[in-house]
Each structure stands twice: as C-alpha cells, then as structure tokens.
Amino acid sequence: MGNNNLIIENMADPQALERLYRKEPEIFKKAFSYAWEHNPDSQVLAAWHERLYFKETEHTEKTSLPLKNFLFMGILAILAGISSRIIFHYVEQEAIAPINLIFGVLPFIAAYFVYNSKPRKNVIYTIALLFLVSGFYLNILPLELKDSTILAYLHLPVFLWVLLGLAFTGNEHGIGQTRLAYLKFNGEFCILYASMAISGMLLTALTMQLFSFVGMDISQFYFKNVVLFGAAALAIVAAYLVSGNLKLSKNIAPYIAKIFSPLVLVTLIVYLITVIWVGKNPFLDRNFLLSFNGILLSVLAVTIFSITESGKDEKKNISDFINFALIVLALIIDSVAFSAIVFRLSSYGITPNRLAVLGVNILIWANLIWIMITYMHFLKNKTGPLAIQNAVTKYLPVYGLWAAFVTFAFPLIFK
Template sequence: MTTEPARGNVLEEQIGQWRGFVRRRQAISAPDIEEMEDHLREQIADLESSGLDSEEAFLVAVKRMGNLDAVSREFAREHSHRLWKQLVLVPEADGGPGARRWRELGVMLAFAVGAGVAVKILVSAVDDEMALLRNLPFVVLPFLAGWFAWKSRAPWRVCAVTAALAAVPALAVNLYPFTQTPGPYPAPGMTEVLAFTHAPVLLWLLAGVLHTGGRWRSHEQRMDYVRFAGELAMYLALLALGSMVLLGLTAAVLSLAGVDLEPFMEDWLLPFGVPGALLVAAWLVEAKKSVVENIAPVLTRVFTPLALLMLVADLVVLLVNGPLTTVDRELLIIMDAVLVLVLFLLLYSISARDPLAPTGIFDWLQLALVGAALAVNAVALTAMLTRIAEFGFTANKTAALGLNLVLLVHLAWSAWLLLGFVRGRRPFTAVERWQTAYLPVYAVWAAVVVLVFPPMFAFA
C-alpha cells in the first residue's frame, strides 16, 4: 500500500517535471511559471479534497488550465505512454504554432547562410591549413549560438558575457606563439593540437548557456541541452549519410555528361553545406519537441548493451597486452575516445529516461556499463601513470591524465548513484542532477588545456 509521504514525493516529482517542461517554452517567463505553478497546486488541492488521488488530481488539474492548452498539449505528446494523450491532447489552434515554426525556419536559414558566408570568407582569407582548423569552430558556432539566443530570448547581458568568454580562447589559439616540431616535414606542436581540439568543447558548453536562455543553473535546462546535443548528433549523421548518397549519385550522373562537380563542391557546397547542416539539424531537433514518437529511448536501449560488450572487449585487450609500460600510446588514446563515447551514451540515456518509471533490467545494464567503463578507466590510468613515471610529463600525457581523472570522478559517482537507484535507496533525479551538475567541470578542464597548457609547456 502506498504511504502518504510516497504519494507526496510522486506528486512533487510530477510537478517538477511539468515545471521543467514549461520552463523550456520560450514565451513563458519565470514569474509567469511561478504563478502558473501556484494555480496548478490550488487545482490539485481542490481535486484531492473532492476524493481524487494525487496522480489523478495532477492530470486533471493540468487539463483544466485552459490558458496552457498549447503547453499542456506538447507535454502530453512527450508523455503519451502515461495517459497524457487521453487527458490533455486537444486539437491544434489554427495558425499559431505553424506561423511560429515558419518564422523560426526563416531565422534559422538566415543564420545558416551567415555561417556559410563566414566560412567562405575564412577559407578565402587563410592559406594555412592549421590556422583554418583553429578558427573554423570560432566562425561556425557563434551563428548556432546566435540562433540559440534568438530562440530562447536570452538577455543581452548573458549574450555579451558569453561572447566575451568565447573571445578568450579565440584570441589564445591565434596569438599564442606555438612552435612546430622540427624535421623535414614540420608539424604543429602538441600544445597547438590540444588547444584547437579542446576549444570546440569549451565553445559548445558556452553555447549551451544561450540555449538555456541564460538559465544555466537550472537542472532541467541543462538536461534539455544534453538531450538536444544527443539528438543533434543523430540528425547530423542522418543528414551526412543522405547528402553523401545524393552527392555521389549527382556526381556520377554529371560525370557522364563531362561535368566535374568537385570544384563546385570545394568552393561553394562544403563552405555553405557543412555549417548549414549544423543549423538545419538544430532546427529539426527543436521542431520535433512536440512529436509523440521519440527515438532517444530506442537508441539508448540498442547501443547500451553493444557499448557494454565493446568495453569488456577493450578491457580484455588492455589486460592481455603485456606490461602496462608497453601499452601502445595510440591504444590509450583510442581508449580515451571510447570512454568519452560511453559518457555521451550515458548522458543521452539518462536524459531520455522517464524519472518516474520503475527500475528495470535496462537500469542494471546501465550500471554494468558504467562499471565496465570504470574498470577500463582504471587500467588506462595505471598505464598512463606508469608511462609518466618512466618517461616524464609531456603536454599530451598530462592532458590525457587529466581527462581520465575528470572521467573517473564523473563515472565513479554516477555508478554510486545508479547503484542506490536500482536498489531503491535513491530517486532517479539524484542520478540526473549529478550529470548536469558535473558539466561545468568539463568546461573548466577544456579552458585549462586551451589557455594554461601552451605556456606551461613552452608552446611546444
């Protein structure tokens, strides 16, 4: 039999979920949300006094809030498996949502064209390939961030502070006196490589501040950005695959007529198509928020067991590869990439899970996945420390060591919270909040690698 405290906890989680959803609606301000929540709680109290239990009262109260039909309808579509569709799904109002979507499409296309023009100018003005790679994220991501700011109506002060913070790594990667490795074929130094590979991570997390409309402290907003990032990756992959097929067929047909498509692709299609695909994919993710079907739960259930098998195989490879001092450096780099991929999968899986659903076998699979990742991380850390003890510190070894330590803390506490959840000792919200609370640590670490490592290792 359900106790009164348990019912109260369930009701508070339902209200918290509703509040988080309403916060994502760009036209509703924080004071309005508080007023709406007060009204919702009053409705729930009245319904409970008439004999309904807390869950029934919550669902009926949302339906009765007639001035929130549009928001409630979207909420219903994302939670249709929990009777939302039957209770609050009402016909769309003519003109409103469609007109807004067309306006958003037009603004997105304007930002996409702007990004393409900026990339075209950069490619025309810069001959050095390394300089082009360094500056490409600083040219493309501001347009995506600008679209975030427009859509979320971020305050101009937040936009200004975010732009100022993004300018710091941009100046660093362009003004630092990086040195090249000596030899017949000079190559960029390791600190330069580390700087331009970590700068996009920092920029992406800064862009998340604008995606949240400046409400980065909100757990729901940060989790929404995690969900957005995962779905954006899926859409980009689909767009890339579809574009490759279409371009391949087009090039094959034109080649029969003696037309070479390669110059057009290099001069125009790639400079405009790549940043354009990023903006289009972002728009698609935001546009499908109101669609009932969500691919996230399906993808996470398919890839979680596969990732677990991959980690077990990687762990076996690390353990049977001989003494840890002989572990190949490239193998350790690949292991780090695998751990980062597993982390993305973990974040995406958690963002896609219904926090009110009971525990199941998939939660145990996630716990096993995190445990296997911890084992791989521990072995990789041991190998790195052994190599550092024998050969000394270098920029890339220090960066790899730091990343593994950051991942270790994240995965270890995630495992502890997941263990408590599957054993019924903690709510799933504790697991969720840890993921989003830890995201700023990655931004800090990326900033350290970009700004501190080059002078620390003499720009080599």
C-alpha cells in the same frame, strides 16, 4: 446602428447580449466593434472581446512565431554557410588553423539559442565575449604543431560546447533539468544531422556521377562551394528542427539508446578479454594508452546518452542494469588508464600531453564515481532517476573549466 445601440443598451444584461449573439452572430460581431470602440472601459464588453477574438489572436500568434523562427533560422544558416566558406579559404592559404571552421557554425547556433531562450543581457554579453576571446586567442597561437597547441585545438571545441550549453539554457543555466534538456538536444541533433548528412552524401554522389557523364570533374568546386556551405547551414537547420520538437529524432533517440547500450557493453567486454589475452600493456604502449582513453570517452558518451534518454521513470528495467554495468566498465578502464599515465609521468617526466590526459582521467573518474554511487542508490530504491541525471548535468561546467584551462593556459605554460 440599431444593433450597436442594442449592445450598448444591454451591457448590464449578459442574458440579453447572449440572446442577441445567438440570434445573429455575424451581425453581432460586426456591430460589437462600434460598441467596444465607444466603451473601452466596460468589463462586460472586454469579456466579450476576448470571447470573440481570442481564438483569432491565438492563431495569429501561433502562425507568426514559427514563421519568424524559420526566417531567422534561414538567415543564420546562410551566414553560417558563407562564413565557413570564407574561413576555409584562409585555411587553404595556411593563414589560419583548420580548427577555425568551428567558428563558422557554433556562434550561429548560439545566436539561435539566445534568440529562443531570451537570456539576460549579462548572459548574452558573456557568451559573445567568450566566443570573441576564443577566436582571437586561437589565432594568435603559432601555427607550428607543438603539443600544447594541438591540445588547445582539441580542447577548444569542448569549451565552446559548454558555452553553447549556456546559450541553450539561458537564465536557467543552473537548473539541472534545463542542462539535461541540452544533453538530450545533443543526442537528437547528432541523430538528425547524421540522417540529413547521409542524404546529402547521396545527392553529392549522384551529382558527381551526372557531371562525369559529360566529361566534367567538378569535385573540388562542388566540395568548396556546395558541400562546405551545405554542411555548415545544415547544422543550423538541424538545431532549428530539434529545438522545434521534431518528433522523428525524439522518438528515435530512446530506442537507439536502448539498442546501442547493450551492444557497446558486449563489444567492450569481448575487447577487454582480447586485450588481456594478447597481452597488450597500456603502461608501456603509448598508442594503446591513447586508444584506451578514446574508448573511455566513447563509453562515457554512450552512458550519458543512455541516461539522458531514460526519462523520469521510477521503475527499474534492464536498461538501468546495462547502464550501471557500462559505468562500472568505464570506471575500470579509467582506473587502468589513470594508473598508466601516472606510471608514464613518474618514469618519463612531465609533458603537455601526459598532463592533459591525467587531468581528463581524474575528472572522468570523479564523475563516474558520482554517477555510480547515485545509480547504486537508485537500484536499491533509495533515490529516483533525478539524482542520476543531476550527477551528469551538474558536472558539465567542470569539463568546460578544464577545457578552458588546457586551451588558454597550456600554450603559455609549455612554450
């Protein structure tokens, strides 16, 4: 009690309090609780309270928050695995379309993003409503594989991917840097998920071999109940690790972008020269036109990945010139594909497939023009890398709107 009285008696004398603390820190700390309890309005004791307990509070918060995130991630991963297994059962029965399997994963990743970003209620309600509407609409479509239905199946994941971006960005969905962070997340997520999936495949091969030694074929059971569950749960785990600033994927992604971009550029140049040499014609060959558009999408994805991993460095390097060459090459491919689809529309009439491909080509062409112009300004020192990144991020909702239009409107228009 003597120490308690000394602390209370010297509340107006900071030097005396400091002397008492340095003389016997542990006793002072124990005695302080009595003084603080009886003088909660004292500004001096409030400052001492922060000094004595701030580190402990900070440490507690730092340890409890990751634990909560980990537990929440674990629950979502289990739910994703169970949901995917249930959905697969109905897919096997041919009661629903296989595309429904995305609802065993994406809503749970969205839930984790919402948990992290803490968006406003109207944003949460919008995300939840659009997921519900998408799932309901998808399952009232006829299971017959008509062109319009297949297009809806192909475009729905794109729409849900943009919706996932809304969950990731939360209240900052209009900010370019937050959208850029979402694009970076996708690149790092793919790298990490692929790495873990390879490990999973090795484990699967080992398990199959071990059970084959005792004369048991567990392949079907293992795929339905372990591989499917694990693939869905692994997506949630990968999202958690990347969101938690896992250094492995963040350190690898820029190097992959720098190595992969020039390889893609050289491969495509050789491929286009070969195409011209052998006389392939996308105007007359439908399958070749589809592959041409597939190449276009691949080049666009590689270019965007490379741009998002380039950072904010104002200095130009060889990667920037490679990116610009990829953009120009993609623009050439898109122009050829656009001309070919217009030719086929005018020659053979309107079909859902042709109209969908035309729309995609127009959107990509406009986006590539925007990116190319900003890149030219950057290479001429008229602007910084932020303008290039804005040309990428600000266009994302456009792709989402087109995907939504094809998904929800085409089955109604082309019955």
